[in-house]
Structures are given as C-alpha cells and as structure tokens.
Amino acid sequence: MVKKFIERFYVGFILFFLYAPIIILIILSFNNSKSRSKWGGFTLHWYKELFKNESIMNALYTTLIIALASAFIATLIGTAAAIAINSMKKTPRTIMVAITNIPMLNADIVTGISLMLLFVAMRYTLGFTSVLISHITFNIPYVILSVMPKLKQLNPHTFEAALDLGASPVYAFFKVILPDIFPGVLTGFFLAFTMSLDDFVITHFTKGPEINTLSTKIYTEVRKGIKPEIYALSTLMFIAVLLLLIIVNRRNAERKEPIRKM
Amino acid sequence: MKISNVLNTKAPKATIKKSGMSSLGIRNTRWLSFPYILWMVGFIIIPLIVILYYGMTTNDKQFTLENISSILNPINLRALLFALRLSLISTVICLILAYPLAMILNKSKMKSNSFIVMIIILPMWMNFLLRTIAWQNILERTGIINTVLKFFNLPMLNIINTPSAIVLGMVYNFLPFMVLPIYNVLIKIDKDIVNAARDLGANSRQTLFKIILPLSLPGVISGITMVFVPSLTTFVISNILGGSKIVLIGNVIEQQFRIGNWHTGSGLSLVLMIFILISMAILSKYDKESEGSNLW
Numbered sequence: 001m002v003k004k005f006i007e008r009f010y011v012g013f014i015l016f017f018l019y020a021p022i023i024i025l026i027i028l029s030f031n032n033s034k035s036r037s038k039w040g041g042f043t044l045h046w047y048k049e050l051f052k053n054e055s056i057m058n059a060l061y062t063t064l065i066i067a068l069a070s071a072f073i074a075t076l077i078g079t080a081a082a083i084a085i086n087s088m089k090k091t092p093r094t095i096m097v098a099i100t101n102i103p104m105l106n107a108d109i110v111t112g113i114s115l116m117l118l119f120v121a122m123r124y125t126l127g128f129t130s131v132l133i134s135h136i137t138f139n140i141p142y143v144i145l146s147v148m149p150k151l152k153q154l155n156p157h158t159f160e161a162a163l164d165l166g167a168s169p170v171y172a173f174f175k176v177i178l179p180d181i182f183p184g185v186l187t188g189f190f191l192a193f194t195m196s197l198d199d200f201v202i203t204h205f206t207k208g209p210e211i212n213t214l215s216t217k218i219y220t221e222v223r224k225g226i227k228p229e230i231y232a233l234s235t236l237m238f239i240a241v242l243l244l245l246i247i248v249n250r251r252n253a254e255r256k257e258p259i260r261k262m
Numbered sequence: 263m264k265i266s267n268v269l270n271t272k273a274p275k276a277t278i279k280k281s282g283m284s285s286l287g288i289r290n291t292r293w294l295s296f297p298y299i300l301w302m303v304g305f306i307i308i309p310l311i312v313i314l315y316y317g318m319t320t321n322d323k324q325f326t327l328e329n330i331s332s333i334l335n336p337i338n339l340r341a342l343l344f345a346l347r348l349s350l351i352s353t354v355i356c357l358i359l360a361y362p363l364a365m366i367l368n369k370s371k372m373k374s375n376s377f378i379v380m381i382i383i384l385p386m387w388m389n390f391l392l393r394t395i396a397w398q399n400i401l402e403r404t405g406i407i408n409t410v411l412k413f414f415n416l417p418m419l420n421i422i423n424t425p426s427a428i429v430l431g432m433v434y435n436f437l438p439f440m441v442l443p444i445y446n447v448l449i450k451i452d453k454d455i456v457n458a459a460r461d462l463g464a465n466s467r468q469t470l471f472k473i474i475l476p477l478s479l480p481g482v483i484s485g486i487t488m489v490f491v492p493s494l495t496t497f498v499i500s501n502i503l504g505g506s507k508i509v510l511i512g513n514v515i516e517q518q519f520r521i522g523n524w525h526t527g528s529g530l531s532l533v534l535m536i537f538i539l540i541s542m543a544i545l546s547k548y549d550k551e552s553e554g555s556n557l558w
Contacts, residue, residue: 018385022396105545114312117524134305238387
C-alpha cells in the first residue's frame, strides 16, 4: 500500500517536473502585463493580437509547412528503407543501421554546421529548401526506428500466402504488409513531425536570413523579451495536440486492442 | 553465469525469427533503400567530410592542425572540461530519475504503451526554447520559487545564472531521452525470466540487480548517450539559464561561426565529434542485437 503510494507520488512528481514550465507558459499567455515576471490580471488580448501579428503568423506557417513536408518525405523514404534494411543480410544491415544512428547520436550542432558548410560549399543559397532538406535528414532515422520493430513482428507467411494466392508483390504489400506496419509508420510520422517542430539548433545554422521558424524567431527575442503573442500561440498548439491525443486514445481504447503477434 | 544462460536461451528464438524474415526478402526489395542511401550519403556522409575539410584547412586552403589544436587554448579547454563536467552530472541525475520511473511505468500495465510514450514526448510540443525560458521564470530572483520561499520567510535561493541552473535545464530537456529507451527495454524483458528468478528463491533486490538491471543495460546505455551528447554540445541552455558568464564548448563553437571563423569552429567540432564517436562505439557494442530499436 505504502509502496504503491510512493510510486504514484514519484510518477506525479516527475510529470509535475516535466509539465510545470508548460503550465507557466499557459498562464503567461493570459497575463495582462507585458513583463514576464509580473501578473497584471487575466486577459485574452494576446490571443487577439496573435492573429494580427504577421511575422509570427509567417513563422508559424513556415514551421508547419516544413514540419509537414519533412515528416511526409521522411516517412516515404524511411519506410521504404526500413523494408529494404529488414530483408538485408547481416553485414549490409549492420552498416545501414550504423548510418541511421549517426544523425540520432550526433550532436545537433555538428549536424547543423556540417549541413550548412555543405550548402555553402555547393554555393546553394540558404533558405527554405536548405532547412527542409536538413529536417528530412534528421527525421528519416526516427521513421526507420519506428517502422523496424513492426516489420520484425510481421508474420512472413501471410505475405507468402498472398503471393501463393496470386497477388502481385505490390498488391500484396499494400494489402498485407502495409496494414500491419501502419501503426509504426504513423508513429514515425508523428515523431518526425514533433522533432521538426521542436528543432532549433539545426534550423539556426541552415536557415538563411530571409526565413524564420517559430524556434528561430523566439531565439532572436530571448534577449529583448518574448512577445506574449508567442505564449498564446504555443498554448493553442499545445492544447490542439493534447485534444488530438485524447481523442486518438479514446478511439483506441474503444476498439479492442488487437492481439500482438510475437 | 546464470545471466548468460538466460541470454543464451533467448538467442535461438531470435535466429529462427530472422531466418523466417529473410524469406520475406522479396529478393528485389533492395532498390527500396536506394533513395535512403543516396540521401544519407549526400546529407550525412559528405557533410561530415566537408566539416573535416574545413577543420583541417586555413582560409587559403592550406593544410593545418591549428584549428583542432585551438582546443588547447585555455579558454576553449576550460569550456570543454566544464561542459564535460556538467553533462556528466546531468546524465547521472537523469539516470537516477529515469530508471525508477521506467520501472513503475513498466509495472503499471497500461493498456497501450504508446500512451506513455506520448505523455513523455508531449512537452516537446511546447517549443524547447520557451520551456527553457519558463525555467527562468521559476528560478529567477523574483521568480516563483523565491516568491514561495519569501512567503514562508525562508532564505532566497540563487540558482539562475549558476551551473546548477544549467544542469537543471539539461535534466529537464533530456530526461525523456533517458526514460524512453529504458522503458522500451524493460517492457521487452520476458516476465517468465523474472518469475523464474523469484521461484528459484531470489528476493526482489537480487532479481533487480541480477536479472532486470543486466537485461536492461542496452536501454541504459542508449539513454546515457542520448542524454550525454546533447548536454555536452548544447549552447542554448547555457545561453538562457547560465547568463553570459558561463561558457560551454557549444557556446564557443556557436560564437566562432557567428563571427565567421568557420575553420576554427569546424576544428573544435571535430574535437567534439571524438566524444560523440566514443559514445557511438560504446552504444553499438551493447546495441548489436536490437539494432537501434532501443533508442526509442
């Protein structure tokens, strides 16, 4: 009993630690004072201002486009690669996995700098495309690592059965393999999207002077003080994702959990 | 001995699965990896070669080791050593906080483990810079902690702009990267092995130290690298929570690039990469069987 209480308390404590700053940011978005450290009463002013602030909306637009596009392209390349890697022999597979690990384990600052130097060496102007390419690069490994476990759980005989029954490999792939690995693909996409959205360091080095994502915009404002509109925007984004997750989770709970294949 | 036996009993199962899988290798899936290989060569391997080139040349394209040896400059060396110290401390704290959490989550028999993963990565939807700035609010002289302390007439805490604030920021930002790999390994441990240990008379402490801990080692190792590397190389956290006085190696490199000193910056990055390579080598030694799937 006591042990259970301590365990609950511990989980609560860690969750509090993880979410405390978020609660503070949400509170700040309703703060009727421009200063971060003073409470000036409740207001919705910043939410109204937010939609009038063109530079923030532009940054949001860029951030979302880059996150969506990079997550989508990374999911395509990554899922295909995972299928290929999975059926490789041991040595090439080890090499591929090692290469996949590089962007995950390498420091963001080194990845960012190396990509920037590449673009500069190729005389490629830094801008939207260079950021997009960089985001795809660090997103692909997340997709591969999400899809691989699902591929390993696959029952290989179902695919063979489909082929025996006259399905073409492509048809069998879409009807047999893809539905089974789809949760992994979706997780990969979601992870990639999140990572892209949250990235600052790599964007910082590979963006040109013309474009700003939310992260880089916030960074330029750290010294002179963050505009409260940004708190409002992050609150909206956070609540949106929270609601989305709750809905997805409800759905999953209603649907019976499928029996896990070993 | 006992543990190696336990591991051996698992091995054949894995090989059977693998040989089964290779029949899935519709012989011509290989081309599916071509876009990926091209992409990785173009945007991972070649950039690393470019950084190597910049790190070893001067502005006039002459070969030099000066950029790399600039790490021995007292300011840079102190920044590196200080970054090493802070990142080691935060890695240890993360491990101490994360392991029990992962164990509790593993025991909680939540229906979907994706839900737990979601709860832990959900904070990432609030921008990383904003979350770090929020810690300023908490730690400041007039911040939340001090307001509460003042209310109870307790002495003020002066944490902001000290190394402790940076460590706190590192632990806060990178804790999920420690929790998830450990949790992912723990849920894969065969419950029968744990039960067998209990049946054979091991008490809970023995089961923990002789069974669970060794079996979860791959997750712990990936957790350690996933926390250590970003902490070692951060420049944002030290910038926001450390004030301008504390300089880590990440700040030095960022500054070199800001003032246009690309060659020195690349040389220093190469030095950093030595540490990254060491952690990758350690990781791959423990991570052979799972092939990277412990990372997430």
